[in-house]
Amino acid sequence: MSERPLVSAIIIFLDAERFLDEAIASVFAQTHRDWELLLVDDGSRDRSTAIARGHAARHPDRVHYLEHPGHENRGMSAARNLGVRAARGRYVAFLDADDTWLPTKLGEQVAVLETHPEAAMVYGRTIIWHGWTGRPEDVARDHVLDLGVPPNTLIRPPTLFYLLLDNKVQTPTTCNAIIRRDVLERVGGFEESFRALYEDHAFFFKVHLASPVFVADTVWARYRQHPQSCSETSSDEEYHRGRRPLLEWLAAYLAGQGIAADSAIARAVERELWPSRHPTLHWMLTAPRRLAGGVRNRMGAGRRV
Numbered sequence: 001m002s003e004r005p006l007v008s009a010i011i012i013f014l015d016a017e018r019f020l021d022e023a024i025a026s027v028f029a030q031t032h033r034d035w036e037l038l039l040v041d042d043g044s045r046d047r048s049t050a051i052a053r054g055h056a057a058r059h060p061d062r063v064h065y066l067e068h069p070g071h072e073n074r075g076m077s078a079a080r081n082l083g084v085r086a087a088r089g090r091y092v093a094f095l096d097a098d099d100t101w102l103p104t105k106l107g108e109q110v111a112v113l114e115t116h117p118e119a120a121m122v123y124g125r126t127i128i129w130h131g132w133t134g135r136p137e138d139v140a141r142d143h144v145l146d147l148g149v150p151p152n153t154l155i156r157p158p159t160l161f162y163l164l165l166d167n168k169v170q171t172p173t174t175c176n177a178i179i180r181r182d183v184l185e186r187v188g189g190f191e192e193s194f195r196a197l198y199e200d201h202a203f204f205f206k207v208h209l210a211s212p213v214f215v216a217d218t219v220w221a222r223y224r225q226h227p228q229s230c231s232e233t234s235s236d237e238e239y240h241r242g243r244r245p246l247l248e249w250l251a252a253y254l255a256g257q258g259i260a261a262d263s264a265i266a267r268a269v270e271r272e273l274w275p276s277r278h279p280t281l282h283w284m285l286t287a288p289r290r291l292a293g294g295v296r297n298r299m300g301a302g303r304r305v
Helices: 020-028 048-058 076-086 105-115 159-166 181-186 199-210 236-256 264-277 279-285 287-291
Strands: 007-013 035-041 063-067 091-096 121-129 143-145 153-155 178-180 213-224 302-304
Touching (some): 020 091, 035 076, 076 091, 105 178, 105 213, 181 199
Parallel strands (some): 007 035, 007 091
Antiparallel strands (some): 121 143, 121 178, 143 302
């Protein structure tokens, strides 16, 4: 590793003793070796603090342990931002403690960024990973999602913004994306008002509004499905109620960026907000679809791997 690593890998964790070692091992397994690893503890009370400190002690040149003052829990966005502030790499890649990278992820993504200097970020396909249990019935459920755009292409704004707003195909996952650090800093990092739910969407909305992104067809990460993390099928009512704070924030963010309320982007956000602002009327209008089996899977359509 060079004195100033090319890539800063950031793993945030909270009470993640069950999976943390596996996530860290997937970073060490990378074919690209010019990286540092920042382990950001968001106030863990289990053995994961000791696990992370142990890795930092064994690899002081490469692995660094970070925590908030007083070992405080401040949420996922604040934890990611703490890692970003300490990062030295030109590129930043995130990994949650229960997910893993495939070995060629960093090498192949760095090559894309070096080949496409316009690209602010790169992401590809993510395995929705049930098969980590080893049970054949779970392995059979593993799949990847539709990208929604032509793969291996530089996508300019606002195409990915609209896809993320629609939320029916694969959008970036934090475990898959790699981003230029200067772009990350320019958009202001992660929104710390989002402690958990939709913290990634708020960040990616800002990137998709401002910069071209390269979308690849390559599988680079595994997104582990378990009761504490699984994105499950929910009713439209639950979906719109949970998403309203994100969309309210997004409408205010667009206004703050000088985007007119009558612009196509602002109107699209208002259309998405309508069901959560008028839940009873929306429930009545969508009753026929629900009766026809209208529980909506927000993870989108996919294919088996």
